[in-house]
Amino acid sequence: MLKFVSSLSASKITFSFFPAKKLEKTPFAGEDRLKLATHCQGDRSYERNLLREYALYRVFNALTDSSFRVRLAHMTYVDSARHDTVTRYGFLIESDTALAQRIGAVPARSDNVYDPMTDPSYMTLVAVFQYLIGNTDWSVWKRHNIAIFQKVAEPRQLLAVPYDYDFSGAVNAPYATPPEQLKIQSVRQRVYRGFCQPDSVLAGVLARFRAAKDSIYAAVRAVPDLPERDVRNVLDYFDDFYKVLDNPGAVNREFVRTCRRMP
Secondary structure, three states, X not given: OEEEEEOOOOXXXXXXXXXXXXXXXXXXXXXXXXXXXXXXXXXXXXXXXXXXXXXXHHHHXXXXXXXXXXXXXXXXXXXXXXXXXEEEEEEEXXXXXXXXXXXXXXXXXXXXXXHHHOOHHHHHHHHHHHHHHOOOOOEOOOOEOEEEEEEOOXXXXXXXXXXXXXXXXXXXXXXXXXXXXXXXXXXXXXXXXXXXXXXXXXXXXXXXXXXXXXXXXXXXXXXXOOOHHHHHHHHHHHHHHXXXXXXXXXXXXXXHOOOEOOO
16 A cells, blocks of 8 residues: 655546656656546545545456556645645556556557547447446547557557546446436446447457456455445446346347447
8 A cells, every 4th residue: 555645635636746766666666647536525425436436447457458557545635724634545547658558559649539440349348348337428539538549569459448437327426427418317327338349349348247257346345445335336236237248138238229330
């Protein structure tokens, strides 16, 4: 567990800067810029929401190495005006540069990228993962909660790597609302936003989720200090997803009949 003092005000996402020369032989070696996710209000329920979101990053890690790694930290915030301090959980998110180096890719600079231009198997994996966690707050085209990378090796495929899951049904934060255009009443209602793919692609991705079920559930259970009621709530929500996967008719209804058509 990491612990360090920050004078930054508490907010959902901010940036942490580190002097590179002081990072050798520390967990931050090679990093000079990290994203920090932290609570946005003082109530302890917001810290629980943060731990649930951290669990979702770990779930995606269990599915693919092409995902942002995260690390929990105890953050001590100092109010220099009132001389008050508060310590809460936060988590640090791997930088784009570090992820790119680790997966043999480079960040893609083009803004003209949309889902069908990316690797179909990986993009379907991302879309099904977003369905699993009940997240509709993402867009490849708008680069909203999505980072685009291009593999260095041929055929130099594009990968749309997701992040930021606090608007998901699995977190169920009190401030989270679904997009108006989807016409759903709650973020707990799942909507599949993946593009249509051949049966072989979708079947392969769904098989991957079935094979990783134990690892996915273990990732949630392993989150330190996440109350049991929160663990159970997340896993019950995941149970509904796996009930769909076990029912061919439900798979057809949720992933085939409602998939987005190619433009």
